[in-house]
Each structure stands twice: as structure tokens, then as C-alpha cells.
Amino acid sequence: MISRRKLAEYAAERLTKxxxxxxxxxELAAYLLDTGRSNEAELVVRSIEDxxxxxxIALVTVTSARALTSDAKASVEQLVRSEFSQVSDxxxxxxxxxxxxxxxxxxxxxxxxxxxAKTKLEKLGV
Amino acid sequence: xxxxxxxxxxxxxxxxxxxxxxxxxxxSAGVVIRVGDGVAWVHGLSKAGYSEVLEIDTKSGVVExxxxxxxxxxxxxVILGDDSQVSxxxxxxxxxxxxxxxxxxxxxxxxxxxxxxxxxxxxxxKAKQTGKVEREAIGVLGRKHVHEPLMTGIMAxxxxxxxxxxxxxxxxxxxxxxxxxxxxxxxxxxxxxxxGVVNVYVAIGQKLSKVARLVxxxxxxxxxxxxxxxxTGPADPASMLYLAPYAGTAMGEYFRDKGEHALxxxxxxxxxxxxxxxxxxxxxxxxxxxxxxxxVFYLHSRLLERSSKLSDDLGAGSLTALPIIExxxxxxxxYIPTNVISITDGQIFMETDLFxxxxxxxxxAGLSVSRVGGDAQTKAVKSVSxxxxxxxxxxxxxxxxxxxxxDLDADTKAQIDRGQRLTELxxxxxxxxxxxxxxxASIVAVDSGSFDGVAVAKIKDAQAAMLTKLQxxxxxxxxxxxxxxxxxxxxxxxxxxxxKTAKAAAKGFEG
Ligand SMILES: Nc1ncnc2c1ncn2[C@@H]1O[C@H](COP(=O)(O)OP(=O)(O)OP(=O)(O)O)[C@@H](O)[C@H]1O
Ligand SMILES: [Mg+2]
Numbered sequence: 001m002i003s004r005r006k007l008a009e010y011a012a013e014r015l016t017k018x019x020x021x022x023x024x025x026x027e028l029a030a031y032l033l034d035t036g037r038s039n040e041a042e043l044v045v046r047s048i049e050d051x052x053x054x055x056x057i058a059l060v061t062v063t064s065a066r067a068l069t070s071d072a073k074a075s076v077e078q079l080v081r082s083e084f085s086q087v088s089d090x091x092x093x094x095x096x097x098x099x100x101x102x103x104x105x106x107x108x109x110x111x112x113x114x115x116x117a118k119t120k121l122e123k124l125g126v
Numbered sequence: 127x128x129x130x131x132x133x134x135x136x137x138x139x140x141x142x143x144x145x146x147x148x149x150x151x152x153x154s155a156g157v158v159i160r161v162g163d164g165v166a167w168v169h170g171l172s173k174a175g176y177s178e179v180l181e182i183d184t185k186s187g188v189v190e191x192x193x194x195x196x197x198x199x200x201x202x203x204v205i206l207g208d209d210s211q212v213s214x215x216x217x218x219x220x221x222x223x224x225x226x227x228x229x230x231x232x233x234x235x236x237x238x239x240x241x242x243x244x245x246x247x248x249x250x251x252k253a254k255q256t257g258k259v260e261r262e263a264i265g266v267l268g269r270k271h272v273h274e275p276l277m278t279g280i281m282a283x284x285x286x287x288x289x290x291x292x293x294x295x296x297x298x299x300x301x302x303x304x305x306x307x308x309x310x311x312x313x314x315x316x317x318x319x320x321x322g323v324v325n326v327y328v329a330i331g332q333k334l335s336k337v338a339r340l341v342x343x344x345x346x347x348x349x350x351x352x353x354x355x356x357x358t359g360p361a362d363p364a365s366m367l368y369l370a371p372y373a374g375t376a377m378g379e380y381f382r383d384k385g386e387h388a389l390x391x392x393x394x395x396x397x398x399x400x401x402x403x404x405x406x407x408x409x410x411x412x413x414x415x416x417x418x419x420x421x422v423f424y425l426h427s428r429l430l431e432r433s434s435k436l437s438d439d440l441g442a443g444s445l446t447a448l449p450i451i452e453x454x455x456x457x458x459x460x461y462i463p464t465n466v467i468s469i470t471d472g473q474i475f476m477e478t479d480l481f482x483x484x485x486x487x488x489x490x491a492g493l494s495v496s497r498v499g500g501d502a503q504t505k506a507v508k509s510v511s512x513x514x515x516x517x518x519x520x521x522x523x524x525x526x527x528x529x530x531x532x533d534l535d536a537d538t539k540a541q542i543d544r545g546q547r548l549t550e551l552x553x554x555x556x557x558x559x560x561x562x563x564x565x566x567a568s569i570v571a572v573d574s575g576s577f578d579g580v581a582v583a584k585i586k587d588a589q590a591a592m593l594t595k596l597q598x599x600x601x602x603x604x605x606x607x608x609x610x611x612x613x614x615x616x617x618x619x620x621x622x623x624x625x626k627t628a629k630a631a632a633k634g635f636e637g
Binding site: 022023041045 | 135140157158214
């Protein structure tokens, strides 16, 4: 059985070579399905993100209630760069979720920064 | 990193999984996990066997492949069609057959690719049968020892290194030493002597213009009607070069299994091994000596084992093989040459030096050997040529001493004289295979000393004059001699007749 890490490294390698994500994911899906491991999909994706990060590519998801201004995006990018010195590319993906109320949630491989009002309120037990 | 097209991996992956789950029959099928260089890597299909045909469902229809590299969890399959149509995620099924090619008399006179598809511009070939490209060799019980001659028409070979039907005789030498010429003349001889032997010439990675010229020549010589040419050019994918000799053998086996006789020419197995190496790198087999994968020995042994003389129970047919190997600077100890030498029943070794001295065919008397052909040698030829090989090797040794100008005793001088005449006699132009009576008469003429007075440079002329005379004045005796069934004793009537004619013909060529 091919380990998740091996699969992820292979996929990351292909992606950094410029292969379309849809193709790579299609292959991966085929493989996972055939080996009865489709339930590992999320874990594999995380491993791919790890592998990409090791190659200097940070896939960052930013969740906020409203579309971010370009200033805000720049500061998120800045934050990621200061946390991970090896990062050469930051790829931002925005997610709009009104339930977070205010603030942002920045998540990437193995790290998360949550400044959303929702979480703060939850923590306060509200 | 501008080309990096990654946004949302998770969503993509889940969607892909959902899409694939809906497709049917995934249980019993494999899936292409990656593809490139004509090779598809397939996951699943653990039941697939070596050389089994796989069907890949692509967006533009079914593309066939054959399984080659069977590993625990994936298969390397060589795509038989356009590999650009195949993409990862495509479903793969077992077709339930091993790779087969069309075989039968319909292929005679045709030039085909390794899949048996006509490439000579003629009509499509409608064969009634197919034969397995990979097939087990016939076991010992189904075989008989090699005992019938396969005359090459090349006097040096038929006299000194006779080849029998079912034998595997390697033709080996550096580039441009006349290797192909030997094989072609042997093919031509099958037509000239009306032996009925079918020729299958397999061109491996040869310039197609060269093959086309060859086919033209075979037509001119009237041999094409009993010949099949399987051609692959240097631009063909390695997988096609790899398949060519196995496919050609399947075509030859058809005749063998019908109780007939076929001759395989593999030109050449060096290029075949290189194609296999290239393919193996694509298939990621671990390389071995000289970067050839470890199973390259098996590559050629399983091919050449299919040549055989069948038992009477199996119809007594035969498949003879003349594999060709190109050496570098005469080095027969390189990996591929040693392998093939160990598999075959002997070798005709072509020497560059001889070739450039004008001794053509440039067959080495010392390094060539035929291990099983002796029993198969035509009786008449055998009875007069027993000592030729030894005489010729001794002569070449003596001749190299004689170069130093030392005083020679009369005996040595006589031996050198005879050797020179013999060497001259064994020279033979291309496309002129000699029949049995011509060979016997020529050897008797020199051996009896009838040509001792002929100038060395005029031996071929004297020989031609003698043969013309014999043909014209003694047709009946020569026709009888040509059957080859009888020994020619030293003072038999026919030997005397030849000597007399030879002496008469020698006049006018003295020097
Ligand atoms: N018996 C012969 N007499 C005169 N010329 C010959 C003879 N045999 C071969 N030749 C010539 O020698 C040349 C090389 O012959 P051939 O193509 O058979 O060699 P080869 O070893 O197969 O070469 P390659 O390595 O290119 O395949 C050709 O031009 C051919 O016509
Ligand atoms: Mg050649």
C-alpha cells in the first residue's frame, strides 16, 4: 500500500510541475477509490498542502464575512510570510461566510489563525 | 510559480471521487493512474497476466494496451494505439486474451507492422487465423534433433558451418560487414533452390527506405512471394520494436505448425535490446549490466527457444532462426553478444579486416562455428568439405607468418598456395547463392589440385568457366549431384568428371 505521504508528495510534485489540479485530483481520486481509501481524501489533501508548504508554496484559505480589501489580503500574506520563512508563494483562497460576523480566519497546512468574532463569542460561551 | 493551478484541492478531489463512483464496473476493472511515453500505469487488475491485452475506455473510444510490467499493486501497460487519447482516471478492463497477430498464407509477399497491419500500400490483409505474440516454446518431447539442411547458398557456410532446419545460428559482426547480406542471400536461396522454406524477415528499427529497397530486391529475385517482412523504423515507438520479433515469430510458427518450414531473420537483436532498455526505463525496471534490465537474457532466450525442429507427431515442421547482432570493434564479450551466443547453436562471425581485404563474405574461419548443423549437412557437400575449415584456419595462420618473408619449405608453400586459392574460391558476390552441385564441383576443383596452376586472381574466372562447362556438357550428372544425397568419393566417376572439366577450364587462366 502506498502511504498517504507518498501519494501527497507525488501529487505536490505534479502540481508544482504545472500539471492541472483537476488532472492530478482525478488521478488521485481514481487511485483512492480503487484501493477503497476514498475516506482518506481529506487527509490526503492536508498532506498535499503540507508537501506544498515544504516546497515553499502556501495554500491559504481566508474566511471572512465580507470580501477582503486588497490591503487586508496583503496583510494576511505578510502574516503567512513572517510565520513561514521558507514560503515563496502564497496562494489565497477567499471564503465568504457571514456567520463569522467580523474578523478573519486564516488557515493553511498545519496552522490556523482565528480572529473571527464568532469564535471569540463561542470561547466566551455566548 | 505562475503556472501553478491550485485553488481548492479538497473540492476537486471530492468531486472527482463522486464522479468516478458513479461509473460502472469499477470493481472488476482497473484505472489508469498515470500515462506517458506510450506507457499507461494501471492500478488494480491484479488478475492480469504477462502480455495480456487490456482495453482502456477513453473519451474517444477503446484503446488497447498490453500488460508488461506486473507489479504488486500496479501494471505497466504498453499502449498499442495513440497514447494521447489515454488519460488518468480512464477505466481499464481485461480483454481476456493475450496479444495476437494475424498469421497465415495471406501475409506472404506483404510488408506489415508488428501488429500485422499492412504497411506496403497494398490492400488490407484478411487473415483467417491469429497467432500468439508470446508463446511458450515447444518442449523437448515435441522436438526432434536437427537433421535436414537449410542451405544458405553461401559456400563458406554450407561447406564449413552448415545450418540445419530448426537451428539457431547467430550472424555477428561489426557494422557494415555484410551481416544482412548473409541473411538475404539465404532467403534468396530458398527461392532459387525451390526449397519451399518460407522467409520471415524482421527489420528492427531500420530505416524504412532501406527496408523498401530490400523488398524491391526480393521481388526482383522472385523471393517475395514466399516472404513476410515485419518492419519497424527508427521513428516507431520502442514498444513496436520490442514486439516485432515476437510477432514475426508467431507468423513463422504458423508454417512450422502446419508441418512446413520457415526461416526467421531478426535484423537485428542489438537494436531490439536497446528498444527494450528504453522501454524498461519507461517502465522503471531496475537496470543491470550496461544499464540493461536484468531480464534481458530472458528477452532473447524466450524468443529463440521458439525456433525448433518438431517431432513427427507434431508434423515435423521447422522454424530456423538467423538472429543478427552488431558488435563494437569485434567485441563479442559485451553483454548482449555473450547472451545471444550462449543461447544459439553457433555463430557466423564476420570480420571487418577480411571485409576490407576484399574477402567477402567476410566470414571468420576460426571464430565461426555451427554446433548442430553437422548432422544436417547435405551429404555430397559434407563428403568433400570435411577439412576445409581446418585448412583455411591453418592457412590464415601460416599466411601471417609468410608475410615476414622467412624461407618457406615446399610443404608450407604448397599449403599457402592452396589456402590462397581456397580463400579466393570462397569469395562470393551478393545475390548469387550457389546450388549444391556448384559448391561440390568448386571444392573438388581446388581440392584435387586441378586449379593449382591457375593464377590466384583468376580463380573465380576459372571456377565460372568450369561451372558453365559442367552445366552445358554434363547436365544430367550435375542434376543428379544436385540432389546432394550421395557422398562424392575421391575417385568416383563424378569426381573424375569434375577434375577433368576443371583442368580443361584452368587452361587460359594460368599465371
Ligand atoms: N559478399 C559480398 N560481396 C560484396 N559486397 C558485399 C557482400 N556482402 C555485403 N556486401 C556489401 O557490403 C555492404 C554492407 O553489407 P550489409 O548491409 O549486409 O552489412 P551489415 O553488416 O548488415 O551492415 P549494417 O551494420 O549497416 O546493418 C553493402 O554495401 C553490401 O552491398
Ligand atoms: Mg544490416
